[in-house]
Amino acid sequence: MQFKDLYRTARSPVLSIEIFPPKTEKGRAHLEKEIAQLLRHPVGFVSVTYGAGGSTRENTLSLAKQIRDQYGVTTVPHFTCVGASRSSILEFANRAIAEGAENMVALRGDPPKGQKTFIPAADGFRYAYQLVAFLKTHYGDKLSLAVAGYPEGHVETRDLATSIEHLKMKVEAGADLVITQLFYDNADFFRFREMAVKAGITVPIVPGLLPITKYSQIHRITQLCGAKIPKDLTKVLLAYDDGSPDQQMAGIAAAIDQAGELLENDVPGIHIFTLNNSFATAHMVEALGHYFR
Secondary structure, eight states: OOHHHHHHHOSSOEEEEEEOOOSSHHHHHHHHHHHHHHTTSOEEEEEEOOOGGGTTHHHHHHHHHHHHHHHOOEEEEEEESTTOOHHHHHHHHHHHHHTTOOEEEEEOOOOOTTOSSOOOOTTOOSSHHHHHHHHHHHHGGGOEEEEEEOTTOBTTBOOHHHHHHHHHHHHHHTOOEEEEEEOSOHHHHHHHHHHHHHTTOOSOEEEEEOOOSSHHHHHHHHHHHTOOOOHHHHHHHTTSOTTOHHHHHHHHHHHHHHHHHHHTTTOSEEEEEOTTOHHHHHHHHHHHGGGOO
């Protein structure tokens, strides 16, 4: 089912999850067990990322097809502009559609390691809205597209109003759904949503959540993407050893509270960045499952 139909017809908020292709056979075996656990829950779709510069692009499509065929769930490949020419974009999209994809997450992507600024590939695109427009021109209604939103502003564009303008360009180019970057203060999301609606953005805006089960790991991620962990949450988490069971449960409890408040305030769904681990996601869904029935 396409994004535009999924959220339009849903009778309750949509639960969706994000995974990434493992790099090793051990990782693949682990993910297969995790997927089986995750898909015990009413998941609307599974999005599948790929590595920097498209380094796991082939694995993204094969993993998306495998999960779609095995479980009958909608799977959604990601695609970024990093290292991608127009011909490689069409090659990827053609294969994705041939294998059953109806949706795609269209992103600019982060500059490869060692580059301070984003440099488009030859015959490629500098901005995500250009990728969206290109895909819509070639595929029309064959693909429903999701794009990223940044509740705290993009790391390269800290002004939130400017980030909203860029988001509107992506939606006007043809995006049907906005999935936000991770955030830990719901006030940031509510402000972002209000500004987006005032700017005329009418597509569903879905909060993306990453439960903190190891503080040092998520702190590194937030430093890279420009998000922040509130001081009070940091204090709670740092009361425990890094990655310890107690810290994991404190982080999961915070994620449950965060998601619960969002779900009480009319979000169309929750998108959980699982990091290929079902532990936190399972706890969240068990606590919040009544929202997703």
